[in-house]
Amino acid sequence: DTGRTRERDLLDRRDAAFATVQEHYYANPPRIERGWRHHLLSTDGRSYLDIVNNVTPLGHAHPRVEQAVSRQLRRLNTNSRFHYASVVEFTERLAALLPDPLDTVFLVNSGSEAVDLGLRLAIGASGRPDVVALREAYHGWTYASDAVSTSLQDNPNALATRPSWVHTVDSPNSYRGRHRGPEAVRYAPEAVAVIDELAAAGRPAGAFIGETFYGNAGGVALPDGYLAQVYEAVRRHDGLAVADEVQVGYGRLGHWFWGFEQQQVVPDIVCVAKAMGNGHPLGAVITSRAVADRYRDQGYFFSSTGGSPVSSIVGLTVLDTLRDEDLQGNAARVGGHLKRRLEALADRYGIIGAVHGSGLYLGLELVRDRADLEPATEETAELCDRMLDLGVIVQPTGDHLNILKIKPPLCIDTAAADFFADMLDLALTQLGHSR
Ligand code: PMP
Numbered sequence: 001d002t003g004r005t006r007e008r009d010l011l012d013r014r015d016a017a018f019a020t021v022q023e024h025y026y027a028n029p030p031r032i033e034r035g036w037r038h039h040l041l042s043t044d045g046r047s048y049l050d051i052v053n054n055v056t057p058l059g060h061a062h063p064r065v066e067q068a069v070s071r072q073l074r075r076l077n078t079n080s081r082f083h084y085a086s087v088v089e090f091t092e093r094l095a096a097l098l099p100d101p102l103d104t105v106f107l108v109n110s111g112s113e114a115v116d117l118g119l120r121l122a123i124g125a126s127g128r129p130d131v132v133a134l135r136e137a138y139h140g141w142t143y144a145s146d147a148v149s150t151s152l153q154d155n156p157n158a159l160a161t162r163p164s165w166v167h168t169v170d171s172p173n174s175y176r177g178r179h180r181g182p183e184a185v186r187y188a189p190e191a192v193a194v195i196d197e198l199a200a201a202g203r204p205a206g207a208f209i210g211e212t213f214y215g216n217a218g219g220v221a222l223p224d225g226y227l228a229q230v231y232e233a234v235r236r237h238d239g240l241a242v243a244d245e246v247q248v249g250y251g252r253l254g255h256w257f258w259g260f261e262q263q264q265v266v267p268d269i270v271c272v273a274k275a276m277g278n279g280h281p282l283g284a285v286i287t288s289r290a291v292a293d294r295y296r297d298q299g300y301f302f303s304s305t306g307g308s309p310v311s312s313i314v315g316l317t318v319l320d321t322l323r324d325e326d327l328q329g330n331a332a333r334v335g336g337h338l339k340r341r342l343e344a345l346a347d348r349y350g351i352i353g354a355v356h357g358s359g360l361y362l363g364l365e366l367v368r369d370r371a372d373l374e375p376a377t378e379e380t381a382e383l384c385d386r387m388l389d390l391g392v393i394v395q396p397t398g399d400h401l402n403i404l405k406i407k408p409p410l411c412i413d414t415a416a417a418d419f420f421a422d423m424l425d426l427a428l429t430q431l432g433h434s435r
Contacts, residue, residue, distance in 0.1 A: 380401060
């Protein structure tokens, strides 16, 4: 019919004009032109529960953001070289969210830019170009952020194509890595050994970068004490600790505003993006005045739209709304409820190997065999397609694409979380899974 032909035509035009190196979407995606809170509406009149949108913590089409942005657009939007109050207020508010001595804020437009700048600040301050990163990580697409990204899901040649200044350590995954369960305490001393060996070889690392809670690996908490030991080692050789909070920070973990709090450490440089702008491009790097000052004669920084009047108003409005709607508290409450529901499903379906995560950053890991943990990659793709039929948008993550990443808008309520768990239950049964 003409409707379907029109959609096919739009998809063909998308393929022709819109450059994507990898396709991370459905074969026949619904056309989404509207959203409201944690719901997405397609042009054929269906409503979908949005389980993937960690860029919109307040939910879609939040009226408070819409009004604040419209008002600011009517007044002024310009590059950030001018003097206006909102950028001052926004940077003060961001700095206040971080412990001492992190008091100096750079504003950019994305997570990739934040990580790139974070690395450059560390390299500038330490005077050392070598960087240690976690395997299985994704940190962005710019030269430096891509160089430290070793996720095979994003680039199968990632490890082979690293520049020589990038050194990697094992993904400290206590579920499916080399060291499992209580043995996971061995990852930290192994990473420390890599950092010490680099120093002994005359190439001490200028930075260690890692997510503070392993989002890209499916929402896996790092082993207790991991970052404390690794940060201590890199600092012992005068390097800096760079925390990527792009996915897991900003209240999503529920109990903690930042992932590094879970590890009881304070990084030297914190990179933030995604949630900050509720979908508007916004990123930040927060560090100490000392590190920021050392960059002055090491490199240049000016971002035309980073911290623009509109971006600053968006950032402030997001922070106000997170606070006024207690969305971090909601992440803890609804996320806790959802995790218990998913754990109950794990008792009933053998394919659910583990339920990772905290708050509203959860990962449901699917395995063919709970003993050897063979990843259920095809089954996970099939499950996502069936969930779409049932009105739920959920996608896989991890190097084996066998983990459902569960990171909905933080405004999701218990009824919607229950709907998600009920539809998972139904889909798993329909697909013939059982105990
Ligand atoms: N770091 C992490 C952990 C991320 O997940 C991402 C994006 N998926 C980035 C950095 C890059 O952010 P952006 O897409 O905004 O450039």
